Structure formats: C-alpha cells, structure tokens
Amino acid sequence: MLLWIGIGLIVAAVAPYIVYLIGINIGKKPGKPPVLEEYPPISIIISAYNEEAVIQKRVENILASSYPADRYEVIFVDDCSSDNTRVLAEEAFRKAGITHRIIANTERLGTNRSYNKAMQMARFPIVVTTDADVFFEREALAHLIARLVSDERIAAVCGDLHPLPDDGSHPAQMESAYRNYYGRMCSWESAVDSTYTFNGALVAFKRDLVTRIDDKRGADDANTAFEAIRRGYRAVYEPSALVYEDIPRDFHTQYRQKIRRATRLIEATTANLDLLRHARPFSRFFYPLRIYMYLATPALFFIGSALFIVGLALASTTLAFGLLCLFALIGYFRRSSTIVSFTTNQVYLAKGLLNLGKDMRVWESTSNKLGTG
Template structure:
C-alpha cells in the first residue's frame, strides 16, 4: 500500500510545477521593453552590515553601469557595522564622484527597516534597492528602469539573479539550476499579470505608489511586489536585468541562507492572503499556485518520499537502501540537475515552514566576503 500512497502524494505535490512547466513553454511571453530615450533620475538604496571586504568593489560595479552617474544618487544605510564598512564606502563614493548620502543606524534594524529609512530620504521618484554584496551586469540597471517605465500599470520590477559565472562549487551549481527554472516561472507570471517572487538583489519601484515596504514580517523583495499588487498595479520580473551573487561554498552556510529566504517568502505569502479576493489573473490563478507550492507541496513531497522508501524497505530492504544511495549520489554528482534542485528546495521550504514565528529581519550575512580586485 505504501508503494502506491507515496508516489501518489509525490504526484499531487508536483502539480503546480507541472502547470508552470506548461506555462513556461506554451504560455504568453514577455515582450522586450522599449529602450530608454532618456534616463530618469533615480535613488539607489543599499543597506549593509559588515561588508568591508566587498563594498568598494560594489561601488565600482555601480559606477561601471551603463546608467549615467549624473542621473542617480546612492543612499547607503550602515546597519551598525562593527568593521570598517562605513569608512571604506565613503572613500569609494568620493573616489568615484558619485552623489551619495550615508545613514548610520543607531541599532540593528535589518534590511527592510533600513530601506524604509532611506525611502523617506530619497530625492527622486524611482527608488532602486539592491544588496551590498551582489554585482550588476553592465546594462542591468538600464533594462530594469526601461521595464518599469514601459507600462504605466507596472509599479515594481526586479532583476534576474544568478550565481557569479565563475562559481563552480556544488552549492553554486545547484543554485544555478534552481534560478534558471525560478526565473522562467516568474517571467511567465509577469507576462500574464504579476509575480511576487522577487529577487532582493535588484528591485526598482515608483515611490509615489510604493511609499513603504512592510517591515513587520516577510522578505523586503516580496513585500515590495505585494505592495504594488495590493494597489491594483503590476509587479514584473525582468529577465534581461542580470545580477550576480556569491553563493556560499559550504553547504552548511548555503543551508542557513536558503532557510532564511524560504521563511521570509512563506511569511509574505501568508500575510497577503486577502489579495485572493482581487479579480485578476494573479489572484485567481498564480497566487493560489504559489500558496500550493510553498505550503502544500513541501510536506506532501517529503511525506510521499518517506512513505515510498518505507514501502520499498518492507518489500526489499536492499532495494530501498540502493534507492537512498542513488538519491545521495544524484544530489552530489548531478547538482546542476533541475530535479535534484527541486528536491533540495522542498527541504528548505519545509524547514522554512517549521521556522515560522522566528524573527528573521536581522541576520548575519552568509556571503564568502572575498574582496574582488
């Protein structure tokens, strides 16, 4: 009986992924945004805690963007760093000739609350939030703003996040496989209506319509998207706005990072269930799919897997052992495989569900903190 129940639960668990797979391949496609004819002035916001190893290279990366440096200001929020981050970033801004302001928190606030301080201080109508330890592709910022201005119904946009191209570690390969599928899912949602599965590495929004990011619970990126959707507008994923991150080489460090992200995404998902009442494709179709993916799929998949192996062990212990060994080998040898990445992601989501109620607003960075020269 267990040999039938287990696969049945696994089949039920993957239903939303099958639907997304079909949508990715045969569904509506996102049109290219028109090129910018002029560059609007924007406020770029960075919040950082103990980023002295990468912060000067990060400022250099922004300066090397195709977006003209005289069309933006940078607001840097130092979240009580105990290292030399604040002095180094000031030095980098001065050397680069970038218009900047530094806000120094007097207590640890975490990313979202720091962003809200900066949004209040921003001069310009478009705000871009970005991490201190990621790196833009040269045209990413320009393409992000082009998408934001391409449709008056679009109020928030995020970029496409990937591991750094030179990363070859096991965790980086697994993350790359996950990001490849994740990005295509978000792009299909965006083509039809909206997505809230944003990447906090690079987000832009119109400040007159997103005046504040909910900082009580959930991720800053998802909450930015939800704020736009709540007001009846669109939140869109831009696949040509590429941004790269260091992925922890140690599985233990990546596990901590993924658990935190999973917890915050689930919190944001649960906190906005009232949006199901809206009459739009996002609320009637995509949001229910995401709820299923984050709240139902993970426990179903893991329970189904356990029951299947248990049923196999009752009939053939050696075969059950062989299946477990093959699963472990697959995870190690084929880390770039989408199926392996999917299975690992269910573990992270289950752990995120168990982690609900824990305050994840303030956290220690898990990036490798290797200075880039």
C-alpha cells in the same frame, strides 16, 4: 498500499511545478524591454551590514553601469556594522564621484526598516533597492528602469539573479539550477499578470505607488511586489536585468542564507491572503499555486517519499536500497540536476515553515569570504 499512497502524495506535491513547467514552455512570454530614450533620475538605496570585503568593488560595479552617473544618487545605509563598512563605503563613493549620502543606524533595523528609512530621504520618484554584496551587468539598471517606465500599470520590477558566472562550486551549481527554473516561472507570471517572488538583489519601483515596504513580516522584495499588487498595479520580473551574487562556498553558510530567505518569503505569502479575493489572474491562479507550493508541497513530498520507500522496501529491500544509493550518487555527482535542486528546495521550505514566528528581520553577511580569496 503504502507504495501507491506514497506515489500519490509525491504526484500531489509536484503538481504545481508541472503546471509551471507547462506554462513556461507554451505560455505567454515577456517581450524585450524598450530602449530608454531618456534616463529618468533614480535613487539607489543600499543597506549593508559587515560588507567591508566587497563594498569597494560594489561601488565600482555601480559606477561601471551604463546608467549615467549624473542621473542617480546613492543612499547607503550602514546597519550598525562592526567592521569598517561605513568608512570604506564613504571613501569608495567619494573616489568614484557618485552623489551619495550615508545613513548610520544606531541600532540593527534589518533591510525592510532600513529601506523605509532611506526612502524618506530619496530625492527622485523612482527608487532602486539593491544589496551590497551583489554585482549587476552593465546594462542591468537600464533594462530594469526601461521595463518599469514602459507601462503605467507596472509599479515594481526586479532583476534576474544568478551565481557569479565563473563560480563552479557545488553550491553554485545547485543554486544555478534552481535559479534557472525560478526565473522562468517568474517571467511567465509577469507576462500574464504579476509575480511577487522578487529577487531583492535588484528591485526598482515608483515611489508614489509603493510608498512603504511592510517591515513587520516578510522579505523586502516580496513585500515591495505585494504592495504594488495590492494597489492594483503589476509587479514584474525582468530577465534581461542580470545581477550576480557570490554563493557561499560551504553548505552550512548557504543553508543559513537559504533558510532565512525561505522563512521571509513564506511570511510574506501568508501575510497577504486577502489578495485572493481580487479579480485578476495573479489572485485567481498564480498566488494559489504559490501558496500550495510553499505550504503544502514540502509536507506532501517528504511524507510521500517516506511512504514510497517503506512500501518499496516491503516489496523488495534490495530495490529500495538501490534506489536510495542511486539518489545519493545523483546528489553527489549531479548537484545541478533538477531532482536534487527540487529536493533541496523542499528542505529549505520545510525549515522555513518551522521558523515562522521568529524575528528574521536582521541578517548576517555571507560575503566575508570574498576578502579571503
């Protein structure tokens, strides 16, 4: 009996993922963004804390973009860094010849509040928010903005985040497996209506439609998307706007990073439940699936797995032990496998649920490792 109850709970846990698997394979696909005939002026906002190891390369990366340097300004917010981030950022921007302004917070504000502060100073109607420790491809900004201005119903767009292409570490392999599926899920949602599971590494929005990012609960990226959706507009995922992050080499650092992200995503999810009343595909279909995935799936999966193993052990101890050993071997040698990625993600979500209520608005840098290699 325990065996079959466990199987039933596991099936219930993965049900929304099966729906997405079907959708991303046979559902509506997003078309390519149009080619920009004219580059609209944009304000790029970067919020940073202790990023001295990467800030010079980040500024060089922005300058190397195909987006003309005379069509953007950069507002750099230093969130009380204890290292030389602000000084090095000022030097790098000046050397690159990029129009910029530096804001030095007098207290730690976190990403959301720093972005809101900088948005008040933005000169242009399109705002791009991006991290200090990521690197986007040359055409990423152009693709992102092209998608944003291609449809008056689109208020916000995010890029497609992946580990650095040459990173073959085990944490990067696991993250790559997760990101590949994650991006396809978001692309399907976007093709039909909207997605709120944005990548904060690269987001663009129309400032007259997204006037403020909720800075009390939730992640800046998801809250930006929710603000667009709440106003009746679309928030979409642009897979051709590629951006890369350097994944922490050790699992402990990656674990802290993923838990923080999971917590803030769940916070944003639970803070916008009133949108379920809206009559649109996002509210009637995708949002309920996401709520189920983040709030119900982790518990169903782990309880179901425990009951399955206990039930199997009662029937055959050898078989149960062999199955556990097999999973352990898969986890060690095939960390990029779907089953390992799914299980790891459930751990992050479960821990994120337990963290609800804690103030997660400020962060710690995970890019200092770049300065040592």
